[in-house]
Amino acid sequence: MKFFTKRNLFIILGIIITILTFIYIIPVALPIILALLTALLIDPLVRLVEKNFKWKRKLAVISVFIFILVILASTLYYTVTQLIGKIIDFTKAAPGYFNTLSGIWIDMQNKLFQYTVGMPIEVTEGIQSELKTVFNSMRIAILDLVSYEKITGLLTDVPNFLVSFIVFIIALFLFMLELPALKESVFKYLTHSTAEKVRFMVRKLNSTFFGFAKAQFLVSLIILAVTFVGLLIIKPEFAIVMALIIWIIDLIPILGSIIILLPWALYYFVSGDVGTGTKLTILAILLLVIRRIVEPKVMGAQIGLNPLPTLVAMFVGLKLFGFIGFFIGPLLVILFTAARDSGIIKINFKI
Template identity: 45%
Template sequence: MFKNFTSRHWIYIFLIIGLILFGLFILPISVPLVLAFFTALFLNPAVRAIKKRFKLNRKITVTIVYLTFLLLLAFIGTYAVTTIIKQLVLLAENAPSYINHINNKLLEWNNNLEIIMQDLPNDFVNQVNASISDAVKSIDKVITDNIQVERVAGMVATILTAIPQYIVSFLVYLIALFLFMLELPFLKAKFYQNFTDHTAEKVQFMTGRLKYVLVGFLKAQFLVSIFIFTVTLLGLLWIIPEYAIGMSLIIWLIDFVPIIGSIAILGPWSLYMFITGNILMGTQLAVLAIVLLAIRRTVEPKVMGQQIGLSPLATLIAMYLGLQLIGILGFIIGPVLVIAFTSAKEAGIIKWNVKL
């Protein structure tokens, strides 16, 4: 079998193995660099446009675009963080009243249950009371275990310990972004020097397709996220206006996390409203959660498919498999790999003519 393999075949095999090893071991610890590279690609059209319009050299143009991006990032980040912190502080201040409200509701349910069961056999009543008591004790134990001072202190310590690492990663991202923006033309030229003219044309076709895919992916995520945020904000302005902006931002950020999504916030919130007797608001929040989930699961594959040139089914499969194999980055890399394979096949780099 291996006797028929040429040196070209072995190069392809080792290249594929190297890419797999890179994706499994190097890529997960290179997130700031990967994000910086993709951000540089995303900002490069603006750099080219300003350079062409005002006849500036690349260093000055990159500095202008980079500083504008930083100011925009700082403005959005500051507003989002301050709004979320205000809402969380307000929520923490009202937490005791929420807990008391739940306790009062449980006592009210217990009293109503005793009235209903007055005419029932004592054995049955005792068994029901014992079951309710066990359930309440279990819930109380779960709550107590999760809000112990030691546990909370440990969580806070873990977060505080991770802050320096996040700061370092963010600084690496910012520095790498500026350097990538400066060096993109040089990196592109060095990359194509490794190929013959004939192969370079094929690779250029594939990289152009991948660039289109990456821009399309970012555009699709932006469109879907704006749609999600708008629906969430309008829904919460109607349901509970005083928390609308802060909770919309929190839900919008959480919704970026694959699989979890907005249900992680709206689910417990809706359940709390049902327990405290606010059936209307609980139902409204549950409906909003279902609507957001439906939007994310139906609109996203369709928009992604339109923007990156894959069918909704292929996009969904690629995103899911990438997520399961690599993690959150696989959510992006999955569709990109599929597009890379199809582009390489169209360019003639990969010949796949298997017929059974």
């Protein structure tokens, strides 16, 4: 049969290997892959430093690497120290908040008795039972949020994160140093025609990755601005710190700003400040809507894909591969488009 040619079998084998790689290898090697992608993104800056200052690559890489580390360390230090300070303040004030909560609950019961005077006993008991159920559900939800299992699970993940982060930093520096040699080692196994196609594909991917980073940065700036203005209106004393924290967390697709704002709003609801809790809830919904509407459009414009395929690729990738799928989905579409434009993949059929 003509279908089972040597070329088609190699293509099928390549597709199977690619799928297995995405499913089993990429999640494990994520820090190294992210380091390689980051090195590719930073490489134009390294070459710019080489050209303008007439430095050798090693010196340019060290300078750019230190510059990035200083910015990253400064941002993390300011954010973490401010966050720890706010947590300490909260723990000091927590007993007062819980006493206030108990007073609110007693006051609600007293008002309930006043409003239900003259009603049938079954109605009164039913209302009391429902209110007690709601209160207990809220209490269980708060206790579950700060439960021993959740805290120990979070603390257990910290060493894994630190190891992955250290591997990422080391791999990033090594990739930045060896990137030209890696490119040469790949191209020496290619024919002239294939090498030209791959170079075109690499240029396309470089512009796409840069566009992706630019799109994420632009969307994050919108989120940061809206968060800062919203918190200036709602809680001005927390505006700078919490805007920065929400901005950083919002870059994580699965979590987003809602993971910070909703518990914060719930805390104000429980403590009796319904107005502030409502405002924070509205802000969380607003940020979620902005990201879901703006992100596909901005990303599509920056990486050269239409908003609809971009949204579909992100959603399908997220469902199939989890967190990493949010990036894998558009990446697969970009790889296919670049391979098709370069001539590596040829599609020419009619039904």
